[in-house]
Amino acid sequence: MSAREFGEAWALSQLSPGIHLVALAGLIGRRAAGWRGVIAAVAGMMIPAAAITVALTAAYEMIAASALARAALAGVAPVTGGMTIATAALLVRTSARHGRTHLAIDLAVCFASLVAAVFLGIPTLAAIGAGAAIGALALGREPPTSRESSVG
């Protein structure tokens, strides 16, 4: 696989739904060995990591009810909340466009979604649908500021 092919696969994977790394693995797998390669690449990426995740979760479940684990959770909860907010900021950083006007419009879409969820109780699916419709109609004119992504 050439650097150009890898770059193209990476860019296409960013358009896929779900976990982008899975899409990237699938595209690389197809390039390497067709549909068998897709299955091998995705299974190789997901199954060992999922097994480790299940093992960690099962181990945690054994101590989850203890007083120490409950106390630790009081600190882990705000940390995961903060991480989630940071992930939102990273998503904006990788998606928002160049230029003051375009950036202001993009931030307004993001903020409207936040307000709709927190204050108006708009269903999540409706907010995503509205974002998709607004995006298809009005947000496609300029490339994003960066094609890098750290949201996985």
Next chain:
Amino acid sequence: MDALALFGVFLKASALSLGGLSSLPLLRGDLVAPGIATDDQVIQAIAIGRISTGPNGLYIVSLGYLVAGVVGATMALLAASLPPLVIVPITAAARRWLVATPVAGLVRGVALATAGLLAATGIGIVSATGTPSLWQLALAAIAAVLTYRGTIHPAIVIAIGAAAGLALGR
């Protein structure tokens, strides 16, 4: 909730998200609001997903396990693996269409709306157990900055949170 219905919930969240944690708002809405999962379980799943290997989006496997054991984890794994693969046949047939302006705009619009929803979910998690204390708000702010900068491994950030919880949360 039976396995097939759980698979449907995870599949919907995965298919309508764009990478990593962006499935969280949909999953929280479909699992926590009806009482199938708790906010504590969501928090535990995110933390374990960040500590574990593999993509961030694998937190849903942990959540699946917490909700319905190995069957739940398996449903979550399948649901996380399938939607990204739609890009594989599409790229062969419609590569040019994928980079067209309306598609780029659609993806951007979904990403921006999801970012707003994620921020709302983050706020919801911080205040899930009632009004947060000052030290918890400070911890959330520190975690947000460290995660955004990406210079410290998430497991260390979570360990800091757990240590602070042990010291101040009792």
